[in-house]
Amino acid sequence: MNIPIEEKKAENLYIAMISLHGLVTGTDIELGRDADTGGQIKYVVDLAKNLSAIPEVGKVDLFTRQVFDRRIENRYSEPLEPLTEKSSIVRLPCGPRRYLRKERLWPYIELFADNMLSHFNHSGRVPDVIHGHYADGGLIASRLAAILGIPMIFTGHSLGRSKKARLLERGYSEEQLENKYQIHKRIEAEEVALDSAQLVITSTRQEHIEQYSAYSNYKKSLTKVIPPGVLLSDFSPPKGLRYRPPVYKEIARFLEQPEKPMILALSRPDERKNVNTLVKAFGESPELQELANLVLILGNRDRILKMDKGAKNVLGRILFAVDDYDLYGKIAYPKSHNPEDVPDIYRLAARSKGVFINPALTEPFGLTIIEAAASGLPMIATRDGGPREILEKCKNGLLVNPLDKQEITASLIQALTNKKQWSSWSKNGIRLSAKHYTWEGHSRKYVNSIKSVLRNWDKKTSTRMIKSKLPTIKKLLLTDLDGTLFGNKESLLELMGLLKEHEGSIGFGIATGRTLASAAQVLKEWNVFVPNIMVTCVGSEIYYGMPPVQDRDYIRHINYRWEPDRIRRILGEQKGFELQPQSAQRLHKISYFLDPETGITKQDIVNKLRRNRLAVQVIYSHDQFLDILPLRASKGHAIRHLAMKWNLPMENILVAGDSGNDEEMLRVSTLGVVVGNRSHELDKLKDLPNIYFAEDYYAGGILEGARHFNFFNNERTPDPV
Secondary structure, X not given: OOOOOOOOOOOOEEEEEEOOOOOOOOOOOOOOOXXXXXXXHHHHHHHHHHHOOOOOEEEEEEEEEXXXXXXXXXXXXXXXXXXXXXXXXXXXXXXXXXXXXXHHOHHHHHHHXXXXXXXXXXXXXXXXXXXXXXXXXXXXXXXXXXXXXXXXEEEOOOOHHHHHHHHHHOOOOHHHHHHHHOHHHHHHHHHHHHHHOOEEEEOOHHHHHXXXXXXXXXXXXXXXXXXXOEOOOOOOOOOOOOOOOOHHHHHHOOEOOOOOOEEEEEOOOOHHHOHHHHHHHHHOOHHHHHHOEXXXXXXXOOOHHHOOHHHXXXXXXXXXXXXXXXXXXXXXXXXXXXXXXXXXXXXXXXXXXXXXXXXXXXXXXXXXXXXXXXXXXXXXXXXXXXXXXXXXXXXXXXXXXXXXXXXXXXXXXXXXXXXXXXXHHHHXXXXXXXXXXXXXHHHHHHHHHHHHHHHHOOHHHOXXXXXXXXXXXXXXXXXXXXXXXXXOHHHHHHXXXXXXXXXXXXXXXXXXXXXXXXXXXXXXXOOOOOOOEEEEHHHOEEXXXXXXXXXXXXXXXXXOOOOHHHHHHHHXXXXXXXXXXXXXXXXXXXXXXXXXXXXXXXXXXXHHHHHOOOOEEEEEEOOOEEEEEEOOOOHHHHHHHHHHHOOOOHHHEEEEEOOHHHXXXXXXXXXXXXXXXXXXXXXXXXXXXXXXXXXXXXXXXXXXXXXXXXXXXXXXXXXXX
């Protein structure tokens, strides 16, 4: 079956969203369970549900990671969870089965992209648009948008450059940030996502102007501010002075005077939420302790010692502060609450004439502030990001420097003692949150933005799926030539014999840096029969059969934003760059010799081209060969294109290589073989489960890998262990 690319109509839109990390579910979201299960999870689930209510939308799928882990509930292993009649959560495998924090998911991004590709292949429908959330989802969406020929949307939620700047200010070193957060990978993923996106959706103008603009690939014209919505049916003011829902007892048991006004903070136990500074401000102010109780709703926990390190540190420091300042009876920190308790908690705080505080170091939006406002609860919030614009619209509180304990204390005292002002803030929050922040309004703006993107989308970039010319092939062996297939005539003869024996079911292809003419010549010299598929020029050209027929869809696909003249002009000004002979240059490949003595790295080249608004792939191999390709061209992209076009499951493709220009191809979730005479550049791939490192050289290494994967013996190759 080949996937049809449907005409992009204004009705029946199919929207695919990706939110990879955390625990994603449609009901009873475990907000605050860990640093990865926070406001983003609630937002993407609510967005999927509410988009499906817009008449033009036919289907919304929210893709996330499937998890099998005895520490968490079985529902996170369910492959499909319906949200509404037209929306669902789709869970796909991504690396190890157990739950992983987001910083440990980077090695498996390509695997998840391939699993999404397989899902679309089997479902028979390609999305009209794909929306990546956060850096990891953005990177996956950029890969799939390029392959599927559809526009991409990106929402960063919180950005790596902003986080890095904040943490450096607090004394973290570059090395610490890299070890703990893999901050370089995150920022690089955000750059790729911004480069690929046709629309960037932010929650606030501050994100748009101050945070995203720090990126080389930021495009002001493609960015749209659409503030998230709140379900006003869930969040409303308290009714009656004796309002006491079930959660009241859970809070009151901590307090000597539970009827005093509440200072309410609700967040994950995460350092960035800065709750410890709030506790210190409260502990150092007898006046504040006299005026109010401090209530901390910090997710759910069984035992602090069993929580992740970050949460354990935050909660431990709170407990130490409670003891140091002798806050017993004045502060509540319940162990658990249900999602349906949250509106009641806001109402309890509002009934007590209390105040909601968000002291986060950085806050891209601040959905809890809107929820509190809708409940009639004034706010004190960080002077950063979303709270600035929420206050501008809702006029319901004060902004503070989150690191200034005195300012936090003074603002809380003002909010708690000025009754007339409290009443005005409460009424403003209720009225103006309903005016500016609704899901219906958010979803309508979102869909209108998508329709605008689709109207402007260049249909020439679409990858059209055509009837297969390789109808009998169930599997494909795709190999590099020099140093991989060629080198030992005896093992090459054995491999060719096996391919001849299975030519009705197993296809043979090459993936090489050589041009078509050069590849054809060397194949003839080694007496190798004509491959079914030839991926040449480092993945920038695809040909079928003999005489060779070029894949024109792939040409249109990779031509996106390709500016070869500008590339040659910019790199021609650099010392140490020498163009390779004209025979090595192609329409979609510019090749250089790079003098290693210059010390110029691949990343230096990427950064220079990026600063000049050039979207490219940079491939560097053997410490001297440099190839510049279009953004959508590489051996890996070519493999995905072939898999989609000819309906070949990734696990039925075996690829083999020996050097750095094969790395991207090997990282695709096919079966991978690295031959024994490999370059040291590939040693970093040893931990990937789908790649086998052979001991034998050249074609002998391919044969060894094929035997390891039982490639020639079964019609369908089992998943690698």
